[in-house]
Amino acid sequence: MLSDLKNKIKAAALPKQMTDGSITPALTVAQVEELAIRFGTDGKTIETAALEEGIIPERYARNFQTLSCSEQVRLLGSRVTVAGLGGLGGAVIECLSRAGVGHLNLIDGDRFEDHNLNRQLLCTQDRVGLFKARSAAERICRINGSATVQAHNEYLTPKNAARLVRDCDAVVDCLDDIETRFTLESAAKEAGLPMISAAIAGLSGHVTTIYPQDQGLSLIYGKREELKSPKGAEAVLGCLPQAVMLIGAAESAEVIKVLLGREQNTLRNRMLMVDVETNAYEVLALV
């Protein structure tokens, strides 16, 4: 079956010029879809089989040479949980689905409101009132039909966290309150998963990457039991789109590095601090 599939993929692939001038066999999006239907499988399986033969799905052509075929395969085989689908979550799912992360597990019980329109990529005027998780799932399918998605229209709580955060390779904290961030961190640690966490207030924000054995969020927020309020400075300052997009992109970059095993380049035990107003961009040591 697999060799038959690979033979069909080889027969369908057409030579395309890559950015480095090399000529490489490639598959169009339409060819991937057609082969998936013919073989009764999903686009991810077709693209993985193609990449294993050095055939580039054209949707990822501009990822090369920065990503190798085997790294693209690794992303396609990766499963990422994204908790919170507002400003940061919308930016993160946009980036991960375009980069070629194969499965996204989405958690958010909220619906869009007018005040989300200033910064949340998934929120358009026609979607106000609709579930964020469903909107995110639809967006991913429109961007990358090869990816698979599971959407949970429910808020993360200590009761459901273990159930919602499992069977994945990384967890992304795009939540909007500090208390729930700790709930997500506990679940990620218990499941032995790395978590990438970002937060915004006004024109400032920060990103860090936490592995299960790390101190993690307590280095940023103090001890969970000593939290004065579930909300931070954003309750006063709001969240501005220019900060959200930039921090969301930095958070996505961390996710991709974690998935590719480039731990030495991550913000583990460090924090990228950004203030777009004063152009303060600094990586700070947390330990």
Next chain:
Amino acid sequence: MTDTIDLRLFATFAKYMPENASAFPIEKGMTIARLIEGLPISPADAKLIFVNGTRATLQSRLDGGERVGIFPPVGGG
């Protein structure tokens, strides 16, 4: 003996940035807690403190010449 630090205040604290923040006078050996006493900031809200790019605490001492950054908790998404 008086020295200075480069003081940066972020998020809700940014509005309290003194005009002389880049050469903010301190007493050599003073703690961050003492520094904050002179600012309209509650020490309980100063959750994240950095000295020369490394996380510090309210008890960390300043010698002068450091870059000091102070953040409130930031949790928005």
